[in-house]
Amino acid sequence: MRYRCASPSEQDAPGPVDARALISLGREHELAGRLREASDQYADAARRAHDAGDAAHEAEALRRLGVAHHRRGEGPDLGRDLCRRAHDVAVAAGLPVAAAEALNCLAGFELEQAAYDSARSIFTAALELGGSSARLRGRIQQNLGVLANIRGDLDEAQAHYQGALSAFESSDDRQGMALVYHNLGMISADRRQWTDADRYYRRSSDLAAAQGDVQLRGLCLLNHTEVFLAQQQYASARQSAEAALQVFDELGSGDGKAAAYRFLGMLYRETGEPAMAEARLRGSIDLARDGAFPLEEAESLRELALLFQQTGRNQDSLRSLDHAHRLFRRLEANLDVVDVASRASRLEETYLVVVRNWGQSIESADRYTFGHCERVATYAESVARALGLDALEQTTIRVGAYLHDVGKVRVPHEILNKPGPLTPDEFRLMQDHTIYGVELLASIQFPWDIKPIIRSHHERADGRGYPDALRGEEIPLSAQVIGIVDVWDALTTDRSYRKAMTHEAALEQMAQSRGWWRKSVYEAFMAAIGEPNAQTPFPAVQPRQQFRSTALP
Numbered sequence: 001m002r003y004r005c006a007s008p009s010e011q012d013a014p015g016p017v018d019a020r021a022l023i024s025l026g027r028e029h030e031l032a033g034r035l036r037e038a039s040d041q042y043a044d045a046a047r048r049a050h051d052a053g054d055a056a057h058e059a060e061a062l063r064r065l066g067v068a069h070h071r072r073g074e075g076p077d078l079g080r081d082l083c084r085r086a087h088d089v090a091v092a093a094g095l096p097v098a099a100a101e102a103l104n105c106l107a108g109f110e111l112e113q114a115a116y117d118s119a120r121s122i123f124t125a126a127l128e129l130g131g132s133s134a135r136l137r138g139r140i141q142q143n144l145g146v147l148a149n150i151r152g153d154l155d156e157a158q159a160h161y162q163g164a165l166s167a168f169e170s171s172d173d174r175q176g177m178a179l180v181y182h183n184l185g186m187i188s189a190d191r192r193q194w195t196d197a198d199r200y201y202r203r204s205s206d207l208a209a210a211q212g213d214v215q216l217r218g219l220c221l222l223n224h225t226e227v228f229l230a231q232q233q234y235a236s237a238r239q240s241a242e243a244a245l246q247v248f249d250e251l252g253s254g255d256g257k258a259a260a261y262r263f264l265g266m267l268y269r270e271t272g273e274p275a276m277a278e279a280r281l282r283g284s285i286d287l288a289r290d291g292a293f294p295l296e297e298a299e300s301l302r303e304l305a306l307l308f309q310q311t312g313r314n315q316d317s318l319r320s321l322d323h324a325h326r327l328f329r330r331l332e333a334n335l336d337v338v339d340v341a342s343r344a345s346r347l348e349e350t351y352l353v354v355v356r357n358w359g360q361s362i363e364s365a366d367r368y369t370f371g372h373c374e375r376v377a378t379y380a381e382s383v384a385r386a387l388g389l390d391a392l393e394q395t396t397i398r399v400g401a402y403l404h405d406v407g408k409v410r411v412p413h414e415i416l417n418k419p420g421p422l423t424p425d426e427f428r429l430m431q432d433h434t435i436y437g438v439e440l441l442a443s444i445q446f447p448w449d450i451k452p453i454i455r456s457h458h459e460r461a462d463g464r465g466y467p468d469a470l471r472g473e474e475i476p477l478s479a480q481v482i483g484i485v486d487v488w489d490a491l492t493t494d495r496s497y498r499k500a501m502t503h504e505a506a507l508e509q510m511a512q513s514r515g516w517w518r519k520s521v522y523e524a525f526m527a528a529i530g531e532p533n534a535q536t537p538f539p540a541v542q543p544r545q546q547f548r549s550t551a552l553p
Helices: 017-031 035-051 055-071 074-090 097-114 116-130 134-150 156-169 174-190 193-209 214-232 234-251 252-270 274-290 294-310 315-332 340-363 371-387 390-401 406-410 424-431 432-441 451-456 476-491 501-511 519-530
Strands: none
Touching: 017 035, 017 055, 035 055, 055 097, 097 116, 097 134, 097 432, 116 134, 134 156, 134 174, 156 174, 174 193, 174 214, 193 214, 214 234, 214 252, 234 252, 234 424, 252 274, 252 294, 274 294, 294 315, 294 340, 315 340, 340 371, 340 432, 371 390, 371 424, 371 476, 371 519, 390 451, 390 476, 406 432, 424 432, 451 476, 476 501, 476 519, 501 519
């Protein structure tokens, strides 16, 4: 997980020395991460300002107290109630900027609860009410940028951040400038503009250090690590991640520590130290689980899956992805977590990486079938499109294509590569690969329903297939799609027991066997692959890849 900075408030109103001094002291505690001490100072300031009839500082102290309680994880209701009280005090006293500051905080709470339309509406009202204050205008623009970022509109987010930066510069608000530089760094990293990201993070970190903002400095160190990893500056990445870990350890920030451990695990993975990588990634998972940070836990599980994939532990990799996917599914119903959809999408991309590489590793045992899974996947997607299947069904078929022969890992090598016909016993053993495949994946719950493909892709509509002798509509459609293109690829490529058929001879064989598949499946195959004017291009065999997580979108 990467962290963006939203802006609660920053207005300092003139007033009696005692309330103002207490607020100032509270700010020092808050910037240093001492939230309990900050809350005590703000509460005292609010009482003193109320007793003195000082509405400006009462509103400010109440608002800051609400934010401090919220940052301490004491539930959104207490923070909201305090900010509403601050708004009411300001409105009653005729203080529009102070009222707008309170609205800005309330909108920030809505943003964190994923109530995006409500957040935008309240931010806009705050801007209309208190836009005369450059500092406040900058903070609202900053928060509107965060909102646009969450929704995936990077252009709008950058425009808001640039507007915020102009407002902060005009008011010489260095803390505001530090916040917006940090978020501009994240926009640049999202666009893989690593040089710009590096520059923004450095500016933000320098300003945060000058302002004594320990939390923001930790975030800069943490997110800067991603830039160093992408640029393969591993010494700098390690230094940055370890410094971030120290900051978050001192602050007692469990999610920050978990993220720092995750980055250290990624670093060790990229530098060829798998044992240390696994230890750090498991440490991140434990910290996230203990602190109830499910999004960070899911991200770390994804990185662990990539480590397992790199080291050939394919089943462990899929189990980690399975766990991460189940976490994301729970998070999708949890409105206090943002940006889940894009992270879940990235997780599913990782699934495809892992299953594709596993499929390639399986077929590498048979020198004649290397590239078979990739070809079957490409053919099958074409047939699926011809059948009018939706995007989810097409993805299911593609994943199933990569793993349809996974059970062959249990078939003896000499049988896989036998140059002549198989004996009846050998053929029965080969047939069992469909059952072996389902057994291998029994403990893994995929996002797609691929197990029927693995078990039933050798079933035939006439009931003469295996392993269950299913007939007609009893055979899952997805398994029929994989089955027909599996036969086509077997006919049109060299095998240990014969040379590839010509296109015409293979089509003739397919026509003679058309009773093996549903009519709709055979017709879709002919439309997508069989007809010369609609033939799917022969898919090139892709080289086996090593995937760096920092290069994935």
